Amino acid sequence: MLKVNDINVYYGAIHAIKGVSFEVNDGEVVTLIGANGAGKSTTLQTISGLLHSRTGSISFQGENIAGVPAHKLVAKGLAQVPEGRRVFLQMTVEENLEMGAYTSSGNVAGRLEKVYDRFPRLKERRRQIAGTLSGGEQQMLAMGRALMSDPKLLMLDEPSMGLAPILVDQIFQIIHELHVAGTTILLVEQNAQMALSVADRGYVLETGRIVTSGTGAELLADDNVKRAYLGG
Amino acid sequence: MTFFLSCLISGISLGSVYAIIALGYTMVYGIAKMLNFAHGDVIMVGGYVCYCALNYLGLPSLVSVLLAMAACTALGILIEGLAYKPLRQAGSLAVLITAIGVSYFLQNAAQLIWGATPKTFTSVVHIELPQTLTNVGVSSEALVTVLVCVVIMVGLTLFINKSKLGKAMRACSEDKGAAQLMGINVNRTISVTFAIGSALAAVAGVLLCSSFPILQPTTGSMPGIKAFTAAVFGGIGSIPGAFLGGILLGIIESLAKGYISTDLANAIVFAVLIVVLLVRPAGLLGKYVPEKV
Incomplete structure (x- = not known):
């Protein structure tokens, strides 16, 4: 590959x-x-x-x-979860995930559900600003964000x-x-x-x-x- | 009381123009982290394009305004592509000097094309206001200016928060590297930001010249500096900050002119800025982010 x-x-x-x-x-x-x-x-x-x-x-x-x-x-x-997570701290959890699917035209809502299934914490905090998440949650967000591009x-x-x-x-x-x-x-x-x-x-x-x-x-x-x- | 009210109203109207210009400054700063000192002169170009469309081509007001917006949008993209894009990796001082250079270039180009003699701008606003409003000093230009500013403010806030492109702009302003990893074309997003800022500058230019109908190559420079002050006053990088800063600055300037002295008005405006920055270095709505060492 x-x-x-x-x-x-x-x-x-x-x-x-x-x-x-x-x-x-x-x-x-x-x-x-x-x-x-x-x-x-x-x-x-x-x-x-x-x-x-x-x-x-x-x-x-x-x-x-x-x-x-x-x-x-x-x-x-090709998707990369960068060192130090680098989530968009001033955007909400869900907006961060949407950015992950920026170039995708496909089933974004379906992928969002899949990411939320894998990371239930993110679903609980979907409307929260990413800067308020803990380090572990931010890492999950960064991984979820990368997975959004499938x-x-x-x-x-x-x-x-x-x-x-x-x-x-x-x-x-x-x-x-x-x-x-x-x-x-x-x-x-x-x-x-x-x-x-x-x-x-x-x-x-x-x-x-x-x-x-x-x-x-x-x-x-x-x-x-x-x-x-x-x-x- | 009527005098106070009329000062206040003309202040809000003037402040609305500052706010519209300040939005361009603050959006460009937010995403490209640069101060586009040529922004004020784009206003002047917008004024001239509208003037020519009205007087030489005999176009209707609205079409002339749209033409001015289109011309300034193209100019904004051109300036960014030719002058600023090659300096993306350069130090901020180089970019700042370039911006000042572009500003002088635009002023002198305008003088070459349209001459130094001021032109009398015909207002693009043709609304008859009821007597009760004109008695307290509300002009139709002032009313339209404030309304346009509110519409732009609401529209821009929705665009930035809800649209895909608006969100991409926020992502770029936070972290360009991470934005690229999302598949966002950072250079194109910066171009779009310049385009929007410049289109708004055209609107500001037409509104400014409709209220103060003297158009010359330096028309944009003082409002440009005031709007920059407004953006810093409200917290540069913040869109509500630009709006608040613009309106407050207009009101302070207008009240200072009315109650203290026309000659001292500008000095008072800048004195207020200095005091605010001493107390709140990041501006009224800005977030103070200490630089990491």
Whole structure:
């Protein structure tokens, strides 16, 4: 479904992503793990078109999407839940969800019902301003908002960041449910333990390069990964 | 009492013009985070286009106003596309200087086209008011100005809160990156905002010239600055703030002219602004957001 081939991304003179390649197949949950500053979020933002790669290609469902502006990718079936949630704080919960379906002409009301079924808290708070929600609720809103476009590939950037452990469990439970329902997911996480336990496959990023890859179980058992990211 | 009432009424009418102009300032600031100092001069262009349509083409008033709105809409999109869009990543000082440059350009272009000699604008309002209203100083122009302002205010509020495009504008003003991830074309949304602001500027120009019928290349600059003051006064970025700020500013100016001194009126208006900003730095209805370091 998604094939990233040898991308190089720069912030001015800083070479942030150095020849990264990986792929995500239909129905898979793939995770990119790594320390703060390894380039995980930069990679996601390059795929979603907010940043651009100088070289290499990104193919999504057989089409090269490198260089396509971000706002055109949603309609192609790519949705991103950005780092730090970035919900529209001054808009209501329901307005946020409507924005998620901005380019969709299809059954928006039906999708809204589906999102509300998955996140009943959001339904209770549909008329509330998003800025009044708790961190966990905002994360659910950000995920619901991305699901409103009925994406083929859902990219999640640090969904557990800043949340209490019980909420982290909830978020990962939802990721698991989405996976079971057949959604393809690319997950970026610092919480490697949780990420690898829900992922089919994972890639380890270190200072802009992929250093290891394997199935979730393989990486969980890998000594280097354990030492560096799992506190073992 | 009659004198007070007539001051008040002319203040509300003048304030309505300020409010309509201030809406353009505040909407553009809200979404593009820039102060479009050329906005006042778009008013002047609107006045001239309407003047030409009335006097040279002999078109009916309403058609002339619509023509002025169409011309200013196109001008607004053009200014944004040519002058501001290339500076999207530039510092705010560069954008500010560019805006001042566009302002001078428009004034001088107008002088080249229409000359520096003031033109006498014929009012586009043709309504006979009953004697009881005219006795207390209500002119038909004042009445129409206030009504138009209220209609614009209500219409714009509904548009921003209920329409898909209006919601997209709010989303862009909050977080352009996240808005893009929703599939919103941020550049186009900014263009639309300029278009709406400029169309409103044309309306303001025609109403202003109908009440104060002297049209010259600098006609827009003082009302433009006053309306900017009104937008800051009410809380820049806030639509109800622009409305409130505009009306209050008009009333203060009119009362100052009537009771204190015509010469000092502008000084008093700006003194009030300074006092308000000392007490409420974000304006009357603005939210004070401390900058994150």
